[in-house]
Amino acid sequence: MKIGIVGGTGHIGQGLACRLSHNHEIILGSREKDKASEAGECIINALNEKGIKSKCTGATNQEAVDEGDIVVLSVNYKYLKATLEPLKGFEDKIVISPINPIGKGDYFYYDPPKEGSAALAVKSLLPKSAKVVSAFNNISANKWKHIDEELNYSVAVCSDDEDAKKQVMNLVNEVSKLKAIDAGPLAMSSVVESITPLIFNIAKYNDMKDVGVKFI
Amino acid sequence: MKIGIVGGTGHIGQGLACRLSHNHEIILGSREKDKASEAGECIINALNEKGIKSKCTGATNQEAVDEGDIVVLSVNYKYLKATLEPLKGFEDKIVISPINPIGKGDYFYYDPPKEGSAALAVKSLLPKSAKVVSAFNNISANKWKHIDEELNYSVAVCSDDEDAKKQVMNLVNEVSKLKAIDAGPLAMSSVVESITPLIFNIAKYNDMKDVGVKFI
Numbered sequence: 001m002k003i004g005i006v007g008g009t010g011h012i013g014q015g016l017a018c019r020l021s022h023n024h025e026i027i028l029g030s031r032e033k034d035k036a037s038e039a040g041e042c043i044i045n046a047l048n049e050k051g052i053k054s055k056c057t058g059a060t061n062q063e064a065v066d067e068g069d070i071v072v073l074s075v076n077y078k079y080l081k082a083t084l085e086p087l088k089g090f091e092d093k094i095v096i097s098p099i100n101p102i103g104k105g106d107y108f109y110y111d112p113p114k115e116g117s118a119a120l121a122v123k124s125l126l127p128k129s130a131k132v133v134s135a136f137n138n139i140s141a142n143k144w145k146h147i148d149e150e151l152n153y154s155v156a157v158c159s160d161d162e163d164a165k166k167q168v169m170n171l172v173n174e175v176s177k178l179k180a181i182d183a184g185p186l187a188m189s190s191v192v193e194s195i196t197p198l199i200f201n202i203a204k205y206n207d208m209k210d211v212g213v214k215f216i
Numbered sequence: 217m218k219i220g221i222v223g224g225t226g227h228i229g230q231g232l233a234c235r236l237s238h239n240h241e242i243i244l245g246s247r248e249k250d251k252a253s254e255a256g257e258c259i260i261n262a263l264n265e266k267g268i269k270s271k272c273t274g275a276t277n278q279e280a281v282d283e284g285d286i287v288v289l290s291v292n293y294k295y296l297k298a299t300l301e302p303l304k305g306f307e308d309k310i311v312i313s314p315i316n317p318i319g320k321g322d323y324f325y326y327d328p329p330k331e332g333s334a335a336l337a338v339k340s341l342l343p344k345s346a347k348v349v350s351a352f353n354n355i356s357a358n359k360w361k362h363i364d365e366e367l368n369y370s371v372a373v374c375s376d377d378e379d380a381k382k383q384v385m386n387l388v389n390e391v392s393k394l395k396a397i398d399a400g401p402l403a404m405s406s407v408v409e410s411i412t413p414l415i416f417n418i419a420k421y422n423d424m425k426d427v428g429v430k431f432i
Contacts, residue, residue, distance in 0.1 A: 182421040205398040214430045
């Protein structure tokens, strides 16, 4: 499968590329194609050193959308609208939102847009035929990067498109020991996104590192 | 320690009484004292059969407030205001809210009051000196009842009063294998409460039973 990552040079984007590029062809998008190409080479070399063959090409964000069967929006919520505005071609694509709108004062808090969640905002910004799925929201950026590190967490997946949800759940289950959990319609993404500032606070107040979540 | 449970004949109330009455004196409150006395005897007998001595007295809700060092509000959110209205004497007490305001359409959803969460609504209804702590929000009612069943979950605890939070965390850690987690100020209780409809949906959509949560 071809997976396009918009904002692919960010932590989550590179992390996903590391974890998926031995099974899938990754198109790592960026506003600056050179930066993406560099990041892609880095990933290929790092995996190569461990004897893992991978396919990860640097591209523009538009190319990541055009070529991906699945498109991941690895974008900070602050830049979501500006990033999506110039991009076209999302029709009928599966679009994954791992985005969490988070505010910070004395503690981290959930700061959702008027649509109710980042995933619902994504849905409102894309053509109607795009199949928006929220996933990978509650996994620490640090954990993605270290490919030797086991990811033993639940990944709550939300979507209004059952087939797209299933495809993304299959993708989730390919990564380390992640376990995809059907968390219902896209409207539930607000709860899943809000768990991220909660686990940031839990890490801070309990002297824990890279807290994740398991539904058992 | 004396623990008063307002609405003590409900699932969570009886469950808590079962799990705590061998270490603490439970004052099981109800609008109908007879019902509470019956429930209290049931709990004592059930524990007795397992060779566990316990102390659990039926009482009115007002007596549960008056006598408890810690008061648990084991009340459905719908009845919270009506239950609290006639009760007095919450000054300086530690008050635990395990309450989750949940709505149900095609799926379960979080339905918070204008204060932002049930715990914040409790705070607004009680005297200023009451120390409101949210805890025990994400544990299935079914799990409480079967005393032989291990409870191996995280319990996120929120409060603006650090000392009260610590006392409640100690109480949590006494129950089975529950692990208390400091989840920050009471404002974070909205996220913790909202996890309950999420796990209800997860149970439904993934054919799981009595889903709980662990922060790891």
